[in-house]
Amino acid sequence: TRIEKAGHKHFMAKEIAEQPIVLAEAMTHYVQNGEITLPEALDFTKFDRITMVACGTAYLACLTAKYWFEQIARIPVEVDVASEFRYREPPIPARTLAIFVSQSGETADTLAALHYAKGKADMILSVVNVTESSMARDSDLALPILAGVEVSVASTKAFTCQLSLLSLLTLKAAQQRGKIDIGTAAKHLENLKKIPSLISHSLAISSDVKKIARKIAKAEDVLFLGRGAMFPLALEGALKLKELSYIHAEGYASGELKHGPIALIDNRVPVVVMAPRDALFDKTVSNMQEVMARGGKVLLISDAKGIAQAGQGVWETLTMPEVDPVFAPILYALPAQLLAYYTAIAKGTDVDQPRNLAKSVTVE
Ligand code: G6P
Numbered sequence: 001t002r003i004e005k006a007g008h009k010h011f012m013a014k015e016i017a018e019q020p021i022v023l024a025e026a027m028t029h030y031v032q033n034g035e036i037t038l039p040e041a042l043d044f045t046k047f048d049r050i051t052m053v054a055c056g057t058a059y060l061a062c063l064t065a066k067y068w069f070e071q072i073a074r075i076p077v078e079v080d081v082a083s084e085f086r087y088r089e090p091p092i093p094a095r096t097l098a099i100f101v102s103q104s105g106e107t108a109d110t111l112a113a114l115h116y117a118k119g120k121a122d123m124i125l126s127v128v129n130v131t132e133s134s135m136a137r138d139s140d141l142a143l144p145i146l147a148g149v150e151v152s153v154a155s156t157k158a159f160t161c162q163l164s165l166l167s168l169l170t171l172k173a174a175q176q177r178g179k180i181d182i183g184t185a186a187k188h189l190e191n192l193k194k195i196p197s198l199i200s201h202s203l204a205i206s207s208d209v210k211k212i213a214r215k216i217a218k219a220e221d222v223l224f225l226g227r228g229a230m231f232p233l234a235l236e237g238a239l240k241l242k243e244l245s246y247i248h249a250e251g252y253a254s255g256e257l258k259h260g261p262i263a264l265i266d267n268r269v270p271v272v273v274m275a276p277r278d279a280l281f282d283k284t285v286s287n288m289q290e291v292m293a294r295g296g297k298v299l300l301i302s303d304a305k306g307i308a309q310a311g312q313g314v315w316e317t318l319t320m321p322e323v324d325p326v327f328a329p330i331l332y333a334l335p336a337q338l339l340a341y342y343t344a345i346a347k348g349t350d351v352d353q354p355r356n357l358a359k360s361v362t363v364e
Contacts, residue, residue, distance in 0.1 A: 003149050010351045012152035012244075016337050019157045020200035023164055023330075026146040027193060030165065034186065036172045041141055044173035046122060047097040050077045053085045053113045054101040055361070057155040057239065058162060062101050063232035064329050065166035072180065072188075072326070073173035082109035083364075085116070092120040100126045101166075103150060103158040104360035105133020105142075112364075114138060127165055129158050143169075152352045153359045154243050156337050159236070160199075163330045167192060191324035198321050198331050205318055206338055212299060212316050213342030217245065219270050223261055224251040224336075225291075226274040227284050233274050233329045233336060240340035243354050245347050254287040265296040270315065272339070274332050275302045278325030285310040301335050 008014035030037060050069055052062035059081050066077040080090075082100075086109060092098065098121035100114045105128040114135055117124055126139040129147045136142035145161035171188055174180035180188075216222060222241055226234035235251035242249045252261050254273070265271070271291045275284045281302075288298055288310065297315035300307060303322045311317050323331045344351045 003151055010152065012154060012156060012341055012351050015150055015152055015157045016334070016341065017203065018148065019160050019334070020196040022147050022157050023160055023199065024196040026161055026164055027196070029146055030168050031189060031193070034189065036168050036175075036189070038143070038169070038172055039141060042125070042172070044073065044075070044097070044176040046095065047075065048095040049093065050075055050097045050099060051090075051092065051117070051121070052077060052079045052099045052101065053082050053110060053117075055082050055107050055110055057159050057236060058101040058103060060232045060236045060239065061159055061162035061166060062099070063235070064163055064229050065170065067229040068167055068170040068326070069173060072170050073177055074179045075173060075177065082107065082113040086113040092117060094122065096121045097123050097125060100124070100135055100139070101162055102126065102133075102135055103129045103147070103155055105130045105135035106360050106362050108362050108364050111135055111138070127162060129161070153354055153357050154240055154340065160330050160333050163333070164192070164195070167327055167330070188326065192327055195323070195327060195330050198323055199334055201321055202331065202334050205320070205335060206342075208318055209335065209338040210342045212318070213339060214346045215316075216247070216270055216339065216343045217346035219247060219268065221264060221269050222247055222249040223264065223269060223271045224249065224274065225254040225257065225271060225284070225287060226251070227254045227280040228278065229329045230274045230276065230332065233332050236333065237272055237274065237336035237339065240336055241343060243357060244340045244344035244351060245349055246355075247343065254284050257287050257290065262290065262294065265291055265294040267295040267297060269296055270299055271296045272299045273301065274336070275300060275306060275310070276320070276323055276325050276328035276332060277303060277306045278328065281306065288314075301332065
């Protein structure tokens with residue numbers, strides 16, 4: 001069947017807007033009667049560590065999941081880009097679960113990394129959107145993210161669906177390994193279930209994003225900052241912006257700012273601060289103030305309370321709904337996507353097919 005834009009100007013807009021539906025459907029598929037239903041073959045008590053490998057946006061989903069697996073399931077995780085992993089010949093100790101994340105299931109480097117891990121890792125798990133793919137076929141177990149066909153080169157709904165499945169894997173791992181009590185697990189699941197409707201409500205920020213994007217479009221460099229699980233999101237915000245609008249952008253861990261990127265700050269550099277109110281909020285705010293003290297223009301993305309508390313003197317704000325901080329990265333993917341989308345529109349670049357990029361990189 002031919003996939004249409006369903007009234008949207010671009011596939012990317014359609015795929016962004018679809019996120020509440022596909023995420024909710026995926027959740028229904030994997031959570032039944034309050035239980036996370038995964039194949040029995042996936043037993044996290046058999047593993048002492050996880051190694052995750054991917055490329056591009058899928059890699060950033062892995063980096064986010066590392067925070068979850070380590071904090072919630074107390075299992076050490078290594079994350080690598082496939083092009084490095086495959087040639088480094090990393091030792092893979094016993095009791096390792098190797099997870100390969102890929103929308104297409106065909107990315108050449110990720111597939112080669114998977115083949116390298118075969119026979120070395122205890123289990124090869126692939127997290128894919130295309131279930132009839134090489135990676136799915138060559139894995140011990142393939143779990144579909146159920147995002148539906150993604151056409152836009154820049155990944156949006158596949159990213160949030162990857163995050164959502166990886167968060168379910170985390171909760172399952174925490175339960176199986178006895179690292180979480182029933183009440184806490186149920187609370188996390190409840191919070192996760194709220195994400196689709198939070199994303200749906202947040203689509204209303206689009207008009208604000210559009211205005212801000214017109215200003216961002218004039219910048220030559222943009223910095224994205226985040227802490228904890230929001231650090232990979234800062235990387236994703238920067239990746240999306242450079243892919244779509246060709247503006248130079250970098251994502252940084254907020255605390256690392258003073259070790260380099262702060263030298264770039266002046267009144268021409270917008271700094272996007274991804275700051276849900278979490279345990280590290282105050283630290284992020286003080287990093288943000290360091291930027292402002294040097295004339296930097298801060299776009300603060302937080303909830304209303306966060307903005308009331310820290311928004312004084314910032315350049316722009318985007319108000320998000322309140323969200324449990326653990327899974328905030330899934331919700332905050334939306335402003336990152338919208339910023340890139342509307343900046344590309346303001347610059348007149350090809351949103352769905354950015355120059356030099358391919359949807360699926362099947363050659364090395
Ligand atoms: C390309 C695409 C990205 C994608 C990456 C990995 O670079 O432009 O959007 O994240 O490949 O693709 P995969 O299919 O393995 O997720």
